Amino acid sequence: MQKFLLMMAFSLFLGSALKSQTVISGVVTDSLKAPIPFAAVFLSKTTIGTTTNANGAYTLTIPQPGEYEVAASCVGYKGFLKPFSADGKPHTLDIRLSVSSVQIEEVTVQAKSNHRIKNVTAMADLLLGQGQNAENSKILNEDQLFLTRDPQSGVVKGHSLRPLEVENRSLGYMLFYELTDFFFDPSMKLLRFSGNYYFKEMTGSPKEKKKWALHRLQTYYGSRMHFLRALFADSLKQQQYNLTNCEIENVVGKSGIVSQKGHSIVENRIRLDRSERQMILNSDKPLWIRYFDNKPELSQELIGFEPHLVESLLQLTARVTVYRDGRVDNPYAMTWSGEMAEERLSDLLPFDFMPPVTGHSEEGTLAERSAEAIFFDHLKEKGCRDQLFLHVDRNLYLPGDTLFFQAYVRDRKTGQFGSESRVLYLLLFDAKGEKADSARFRINNFTSSGYLTFPEHAVPGVYHLAAFTSAMQQEDPSAAFQMDLRVRESEELPQQVVCRFNKDLYHPSDTLELSVEVTDRAGNAITGQRVNCGLLFGKGRMKSDEANTNNRGESFFRWILPDTLHLQPQIKVFLKQSSGKFLSARELTVPWEVGFAGLAFLPEGGTFIEGIRQKVAFNATDLRGEPVPVTGLLKNSAGLILDTIRSGAYGPGSFVCLAKEGLTVELLSGGGQQRIWPLPQPTEKGFTLAVTKSDSVTLALDVEEGRYRGEQLTMAGFINGTPFFSREITLSRKVHLLLRTEQLPSGIAEF
Secondary structure, three states: OHHHHHHHHHHHHHHHHHHHOEEEEEEEEOOOOOEOOOOEEEEOOOOOEEEOOOOOEEEEEEOOOEEEEEEEEOOOEOOEEEEEEEOOOOEEOOEEOOEOOOOOOOOOOOOOOOEEOOOOHHHHHHHHOOOHHHHOEEEOOHHHEEEEEOOOOOOEEEEEOOOEEEEEOOOOEEEEEEEEEEEEEOOOOEEEEEEEEEEEEOOOOHHHHHHHHHHHHHHHOOOHHHHHHHHHOOOOOOOOEEEEEOEEEEEOOOOOOEEEEOOEOOHHHHEEOOOOOEEEEOOOOOEEEEEEEOOHHHOOOOOOOOOEEEEEEEEEOOOEEEEOOOOEOOHHHEEEEEHHHHOOHHHOOOOOOOOOOOOOOOOOOOOOOOHHHHHHHHHHHHOOOEEEEEEEOOOEEOOOOEEEEEEEEEEOOOOOEOOOOOEEEEEEEOOOOOEEEEEEEEOEOOEEEEEEEOOOOOOOEEEEEEEEEHHHOOOOHHHOEEEEEEEOOOOOOOOEEEEEEOOOOEOOOOEEEEEEEEEOOOOOEOOOOEEEEEEEEEOOEEEEEEEEOOOOOEEEEEEEOOOOOOOOOEEEEEEEOOOOOEEEEEEEEOOEOOOEEEEEEEEOOOOOEOOOEEEEEEEEEEOOOOEOOOEEEEEOOOOOEEEEEEOEOOEOEEEEEEOOOOOEEEEEEOOOOOOEEEOOOOEOOEEEEEEEEEEOOEEEEEEEEEOOOOOEEEEEEEEOOEEEEEEEEEOOOEEEEEEEOOOOOOOOEEO
16 A cells, blocks of 8 residues: 555656656758757756757757747857747747858958957956856867957957857856857956857766855855846845845945945835746846855855855846846846956856755745755755864974964854864874874864974975864764865975065055065075065966075065056065975065056047047046046136036946047046046047937937048948948948837847
């Protein structure tokens, strides 16, 4: 009887699961209806995908109902993308791909054509982002990036010739990203990119999969996907979010978030037409998003966990459709700033990613399980609740040195410091894996301290320190606290290295001078010691120089700091040994301060032309490239006030003026010591292009010229890199064109 009930329950569960699945089948062909083998067919932005067989046939299974986008791609063909509603029924979808033509150069109305960028590494790093995920990710085929830079404005645009292959060793995914639109304006620090993509799970050991599960959760919580899912499910409060509308006053803080005056928003006030699968999001004011990160079970820090606030701003320029899984139909209508604006390719998660489900939440039903859920179960049910943090006095030692430590124990589940364990064990292993020292110490009030000793004749190399509590003895060794320490040779190393800066505080463009004094243990100067100094500006950026110490044991180094600093500079000092190797001796942080960088003017069309009334955009930034709000007066050469200016909600602003010599802007608030900023010198020749919205379905294109009358010009338009409009025009004082938009595809139009 029990067996019958069990089989019946299993059959009911299996039937329910199969009923929710949607199966799509079809054939992928070319324009001549010939089958295309080995084409990729997938749900865009998910891990769900397949490839066609030798006959071009495919079958795609969607496990959950919802709104998706079916995509297909193959080398040499244009990509295919179509919205699809999964309803648990079988569907037939035949796909036809057309041959792609590579666009060699963009057609613009500028006097100079763009030039392709040969070294795309910097732009690839920009796509990957910064942080833990970016450091463990790389684009395997950077040569497929096709990027051009405008020689006048410095703006970089482009796309990928084939899908970019991103290996993400932090999250355990292979990402295939078909980059259709890339835009980067270095003067405004504006980055925009879009495209279709899909994921493939990487294979790994159980230890690697556990690490990936942890990193995925760390990436998910506080992300845009997490926020939009919580908003959709009316669970902002449960998911630790606070949402307010705001009025922007002054830029403060390292994240670029501004001080605000606002009130809490009830989610229904910014949502329209909500259904079971989608909602319409709209707000005429900026939204201030605050997320309280309080998940100690995900912490990997070597110090005690401290909950912190994640702040971001969201501004909507149009209504946006948001789906249950966090996808949006018009991402370019959403302008993000703050920490959510830092998400890049290395931070992307598939939209079928489901974190652990506990009770009512936005993620789904209790039947939906994942590797992340198993990871949480291990922590909360099977794993030891002790989580250990340990500090050592340094990470570089000599033979015979004493290692001093301070340890802390907290409850992994609650985040509260405390433990039932009373004993702490420490093991020190040498470079060969043999035990060099060990001891046990008493835990008092969740802390313990003590020391270990390196052997007098310790062999130089990397040593390994492991620490665990009495409650952790029966657990997986990976749960123990572990760290590497380095032991170096002692007889040839100086006892002391002293470094001195020439200034107490530095700014970008300053000259940095550093003196390095090397002495032996008795304090006697070491002459002729080879010293290497490296100045680091961030990931992979380093300037280095070498010098020998003089008869006073001193060597001197000098650098000019870059105009713009995004990360605080660091200095590393290395000393050359008799073996020819350099060993690290000192690490220093350069004292620096971010100040006002300047005010940049960007005339509409790129050229300021004498006698033509033009819109001029402006942007005030600090030395990190972050926007600074300013107000000021526009004056002519005689000092008469023509207009007032004010920064926009997110930094840049604009004004309209007749281009003449001697125009200046006098800043009244914001900015640095310089108050008067001249506009660009107008030129006699050139032409401008202005694109304005005439009505809901019509764009107005206006070309004005200076002393080019009668010449022929080609005006062209592109949407996502695909031409949709081209016309020959004869220049006169002003050419006015109207362009209807009803039949145009969605995307970003460029002219």
